[in-house]
Amino acid sequence: MNDRTLVYSTYYNPVEANIVRAKLEDAGFACFLADENVATLNPLYNQAIGGVKLIVFERDVESINALLTENIELAADSSNMDLPDNAEIVNDLVICTSCGAKDAGYGMATKHKHSWWVIAISFLLGGVYPFKGNKCYHCYNCGFEFE
Known part of the structure; x- marks a missing residue:
C-alpha cells in the first residue's frame, strides 16, 4: 500500500500549528x-520558508476536514468571533x-500601520515612537490587507 503524505496547511505562527497538530x-x-x-528560532524567516507546514497522510484528508470543520462550528457557537463581514472561515x-x-x-498591519492621529500626537509629544498600531487580516499569498 502506497501511503503518500501532503502538506495539509501552512501556519505562520508555530504555536497555532502545534495546537492543530x-x-x-x-x-x-x-x-x-x-x-x-x-520558524521558532527565527520568525523573520517565516515568509522565506513558507511558514510551518502540517504534513498528513493523503488517506486521512477527508476525515481531518470533517474533524476540523466540526471544531470550527463548535468554537463559532461558543464565542463571538470578530471577523470581517466578507471573510469566510474554512478549516x-x-x-x-x-x-x-x-x-x-x-496581526499588525503592514501598509497602514499607524493612524494619522497617532502620528500627530507622537510628533507633538516630542517624536516618541507611535504608541498604537492598527491590526487587520493580512493575506500571505497576495499581500492584501482587510478588516
Whole structure:
C-alpha cells in the first residue's frame, strides 16, 4: 500500500500549528510539522520558508476536514468571533477576500500601520515612537490587507 503524505496547511505562527497538530494526534491521526524549528528560532524567516507546514497522510484528508470543520462550528457557537463581514472561515483558516487563499492571518498591519492621529500626537509629544498600531487580516499569498 502506497501511503503518500501532503502538506495539509501552512501556519505562520508555530504555536497555532502545534495546537492543530495536537488536535489531530488526539483524534488518532498521524501527522508532523515541517520547518517548525526554523520558524521558532527565527520568525523573520517565516515568509522565506513558507511558514510551518502540517504534513498528513493523503488517506486521512477527508476525515481531518470533517474533524476540523466540526471544531470550527463548535468554537463559532461558543464565542463571538470578530471577523470581517466578507471573510469566510474554512478549516480553521480565514480566506482572503482578494485572491481566495487560505493563508490569511490577523496581526499588525503592514501598509497602514499607524493612524494619522497617532502620528500627530507622537510628533507633538516630542517624536516618541507611535504608541498604537492598527491590526487587520493580512493575506500571505497576495499581500492584501482587510478588516
